[in-house]
Amino acid sequence: MPKERLMAEKTKHVDGVAPYAGPAGGWGALRAVAVAVKAEMGASSNTLALMHLNQPDGFDCPGCAWPDPKHSSSFEFCENGAKAVTWEATAKRVDPEFFASHTVSELWNWSDHALEEAGRLTHPLRYDVDSDRFVPTGWDEAFARAGTILQNLETPDQAEFYTSGRASNEAAFLYQLFVRSYGTNNFPDCSNMCHEATSVGLPQSIGVGKGTVTLDDFDHADAVFCIGHNPGTNHPRMLSTLREVSRRGAPIVAINPLRERGLERFQNPQSPVEMLTNGATPLASAYHLVKVGGDVALLKGVMKALVAADRRLRAEGGPGLLDDAFIEQHTVGLETLLADLDSLTWPELERRSGLTRDAMESIADLYGRSQRVIICYGMGITQHRHGTETVQQMANLLLLRGNIGREGAGICPLRGHSNVQGDRTVGITEIPTEDFLERLDTTFGITSPRTHGHNAVEAVAAMRDGRAKAFIALGGNFAAAMSDPQTTFAGFKNLDLNVQICTKLNRTCLLTGGETLILPCIGRTEQDIQAGGLQAVSVEDSMSMVHASRGFLKPVSEDVRSEPSIIAGLAKVTVPGAPIDWDLLIGDYDRIRDGIEAVFPDFADFNRRVRVKGGFRLRVGASDREWDTPDGKAHFLVYSSLQEDPPVSEDLLTLTTIRSHDQYNTTIYGLNDRYRGVHGRRDVVFANQEDLDQLGLAHGDLIDVVSGDRVLARQTILAHTIARGSLAAYYPEANCLLSLADYDSRSGTPSYKSIPVRLRRASEV
Ligand SMILES: Nc1nc2c(c(=O)[nH]1)N[C@H]1C(S)=C(S)[C@@H](COP(=O)(O)OP(=O)(O)OC[C@H]3O[C@@H](n4cnc5c(=O)[nH]c(N)nc54)[C@H](O)[C@@H]3O)O[C@H]1N2
Numbered sequence: 205m206p207k208e209r210l211m212a213e214k215t216k217h218v219d220g221v222a223p224y225a226g227p228a229g230g231w232g233a234l235r236a237v238a239v240a241v242k243a244e245m246g247a248s249s250n251t252l253a254l255m256h257l258n259q260p261d262g263f264d265c266p267g268c269a270w271p272d273p274k275h276s277s278s279f280e281f282c283e284n285g286a287k288a289v290t291w292e293a294t295a296k297r298v299d300p301e302f303f304a305s306h307t308v309s310e311l312w313n314w315s316d317h318a319l320e321e322a323g324r325l326t327h328p329l330r331y332d333v334d335s336d337r338f339v340p341t342g343w344d345e346a347f348a349r350a351g352t353i354l355q356n357l358e359t360p361d362q363a364e365f366y367t368s369g370r371a372s373n374e375a376a377f378l379y380q381l382f383v384r385s386y387g388t389n390n391f392p393d394c395s396n397m398c399h400e401a402t403s404v405g406l407p408q409s410i411g412v413g414k415g416t417v418t419l420d421d422f423d424h425a426d427a428v429f430c431i432g433h434n435p436g437t438n439h440p441r442m443l444s445t446l447r448e449v450s451r452r453g454a455p456i457v458a459i460n461p462l463r464e465r466g467l468e469r470f471q472n473p474q475s476p477v478e479m480l481t482n483g484a485t486p487l488a489s490a491y492h493l494v495k496v497g498g499d500v501a502l503l504k505g506v507m508k509a510l511v512a513a514d515r516r517l518r519a520e521g522g523p524g525l526l527d528d529a530f531i532e533q534h535t536v537g538l539e540t541l542l543a544d545l546d547s548l549t550w551p552e553l554e555r556r557s558g559l560t561r562d563a564m565e566s567i568a569d570l571y572g573r574s575q576r577v578i579i580c581y582g583m584g585i586t587q588h589r590h591g592t593e594t595v596q597q598m599a600n601l602l603l604l605r606g607n608i609g610r611e612g613a614g615i616c617p618l619r620g621h622s623n624v625q626g627d628r629t630v631g632i633t634e635i636p637t638e639d640f641l642e643r644l645d646t647t648f649g650i651t652s653p654r655t656h657g658h659n660a661v662e663a664v665a666a667m668r669d670g671r672a673k674a675f676i677a678l679g680g681n682f683a684a685a686m687s688d689p690q691t692t693f694a695g696f697k698n699l700d701l702n703v704q705i706c707t708k709l710n711r712t713c714l715l716t717g718g719e720t721l722i723l724p725c726i727g728r729t730e731q732d733i734q735a736g737g738l739q740a741v742s743v744e745d746s747m748s749m750v751h752a753s754r755g756f757l758k759p760v761s762e763d764v765r766s767e768p769s770i771i772a773g774l775a776k777v778t779v780p781g782a783p784i785d786w787d788l789l790i791g792d793y794d795r796i797r798d799g800i801e802a803v804f805p806d807f808a809d810f811n812r813r814v815r816v817k818g819g820f821r822l823r824v825g826a827s828d829r830e831w832d833t834p835d836g837k838a839h840f841l842v843y844s845s846l847q848e849d850p851p852v853s854e855d856l857l858t859l860t861t862i863r864s865h866d867q868y869n870t871t872i873y874g875l876n877d878r879y880r881g882v883h884g885r886r887d888v889v890f891a892n893q894e895d896l897d898q899l900g901l902a903h904g905d906l907i908d909v910v911s912g913d914r915v916l917a918r919q920t921i922l923a924h925t926i927a928r929g930s931l932a933a934y935y936p937e938a939n940c941l942l943s944l945a946d947y948d949s950r951s952g953t954p955s956y957k958s959i960p961v962r963l964r965r966a967s968e969v
Pocket residue numbers: 267268284398431432433434435437438439459460461462464494495496497498499581582583584585618619620621860861862863864865867868869957
């Protein structure tokens with residue numbers, strides 16, 4: 205393109221779009237916190253809540269699952285953590301008067317942002333068909349209505365019990381106990397849409413579906429790889445860790461189709477020098493714009509280059525780069541991996557990854573020179589049709605140099621919801637092991653069902669086909685978070701019962717089929733008072749640290765209850781014959797923790813250890829080179845061909861879906877995406893300028909995104925720093941482009957981040 209045109213395009217005015225020149229964090233973050241506090245809390249004393257965030261005696265931040273340094277007295281504070289807290293501790297209320305003045309049909313047309321922004325739910329509600337409104341109901345009546353329908357289903361397998369990852373260990377454990385004593389393993393959960401590729405892929409590779417590193421390892425790593433995650437927005441406290449890594453001079457390699465500010469440079473709001481001099485610490489020392497879905501090719505290219513260098517060094521008589529002793533003692537499968545790498549050609553790897561051979565060799569060179577390497581990754585890796593295999597290729601790369609199970613090295617999946625890892629640990633899974641069920645049955649005197657249950661995709665299919673009749677949600681906004689809203693929304697309309705245990709109104713609450721109940725609960729910030737007094741709950745972070753969380757604000761109203769007490773209420777009426785004293789369990793959560801300890805030996809001495817400052821770490825075998833695989837070895841796993849991921853065709857681009865800086869999953873705090881330079885709007889699609897040129901489109905044009913017969917209409921296309929052939933749009937708006945049938949066959953994760961699409965000019969209306 206002629207230079208003048210390029211300049212003209214770059215400077216062309218598009219409403220609400222202006223590049224952001226600042227670093228991540230810094231003054232921009234402080235301003236954003238002030239705005240969030242003012243908008244949600246006004247002058248209320250709830251602002252004090254922020255002072256209790258992630259303090260030893262305070263509550264766990266509902267924002268993300270990144271650990272705190274020893275969970276000690278350091279005042280860890282981040283912009284998006286503050287937004288999560290102010291959003292929950294808001295002074296706004298959605299009370300019975302609110303529902304008296306808005307019908308459900310009217311609310312359906314509100315945006316996701318407006319629905320949650322209206323405030324906290326204050327009373328249990330049931331849907332009244334005649335007036336098309338939610339009306340207040342009593343707790344006992346609500347439980348009885350739900351219990352009767354559940355009891356009258358032909359089989360408990362007609363009910364789906366969803367969990368979102370904010371639920372505490374205690375709530376999640378009690379929930380699965382209720383559901384299994386009722387008689388089903390139908391546990392679709394948000395993990396099915398998130399890190400399932402990790403939960404399925406890593407156990408096959410290294411014997412455990414969790415990360416192997418601790419925060420201390422970051423102090424010893426010689427290099428850190430950040431693949432497919434955006435810490436500046438989604439794990440902001442991680443920026444302090446990356447900042448330390450960078451200041452020690454250890455390289456950080458970013459692999460991401462978009463150039464994300466939070467991986468480039470960070471101004472630490474807690475560093476007076478950086479703040480006063482307006483300085484910043486550079487983060488990534490190398491940034492590779494991989495094509496969306498090109499990570500398998502990239503990882504294979506890096507391994508191919510590493511192996512080639514290893515062979516060269518050995519041919520020259522020196523030691524190689526592969527860790528022979530480790531491989532010999534701890535692994536199987538190297539030969540198959542090498543054969544696979546040898547069969548691949550560079551042009552193919554270049555075409556698939558969007559990177560040059562030189563780039564892949566440079567990554568391999570750095571990797572080979574570093575003694576200790578950590579690979580961090582997020583949704584950019586897992587939410588693809590071959591997410592599980594991609595996770596396993598990262599494990600392969602680490603195993604080649606013995607980078608698992610020693611100081612300063614390992615794999616670090618960045619978990620999503622603040623307790624999504626803990627929920628899985630305490631039994632939220634549709635595919636329970638026999639060992640676990642036996643212990644659960646022995647401890648509580650029940651007979652758990654043995655048939656495996658539904659994951660998220662299977663739950664929607666069952667609702668679509670009329671095989672599921674009831675949906676109970678412990679948190680979350682399932683219908684908006686899932687792929688294929690067309691099918692999911694219709695599936696809800698087939699139900700006899702929709703129960704939403706939640707803090708705020710959202711789209712899933714409005715999918716009124718038969719009986720629809722909203723059961724409002726307290727959040728992390730609030731006091732949970734039961735018969736035995738003030739209760740604390742526990743959560744597990746991304747690094748397997750379990751610690752206590754105790755809210756201190758007064759609950760939002762006298763008519764909201766804690767999650768465990770709502771679960772107990774449902775259980776008492778649904779399974780009255782179960783040999784479990786639900787009231788006793790919720791009277792003092794120590795008793796629930798005793799139950800957890802009895803079922804999971806890793807929680808030995810739970811009640812004492814959870815009271816120790818900073819909590820305790822659960823065993824992760826691979827961290828000590830104990831491989832909990834059937835043969836006791838770590839496995840190099842081969843993903844034999846570079847399958848079409850996604851299909852490559854001349855006129856198809858690959859769309860990934862991302863979070864803006866102002867959202868928490870389906871919760872839209874605001875309409876800005878500061879670091880990407882977008883303000884007051886979300887109807888945009890990011891594209892590469894050269895792709896736009898080729899398509900005859902310009903920055904700011906109005907387009908439709910088309911995938912088969914699915915259309916995301918009237919979006920503004922923006923030229924952005926993004927890999928060729930790749931597009932990005934915001935979730936959940938873009939979910940309408942993804943069919944329920946598009947998911948990773950191994951883990952069931954919807955392929956939210958590799959949607960094949962075409963662009964067309966939007967028709968004038
Ligand atoms: N403030 C805030 N915090 C959050 C959340 C939130 O919504 N808001 N959500 C929480 C949850 S549940 C989760 S799971 C995490 C999510 O945290 P992340 O994993 O960081 O989430 P995403 O925004 O989905 O995308 C991650 C990055 O992947 C990149 N990417 C997209 N496609 C590809 C690809 O094909 N390859 C590679 N290498 N990269 C790709 C995107 O450009 C983006 O930078 O954050 C948690 N924390």
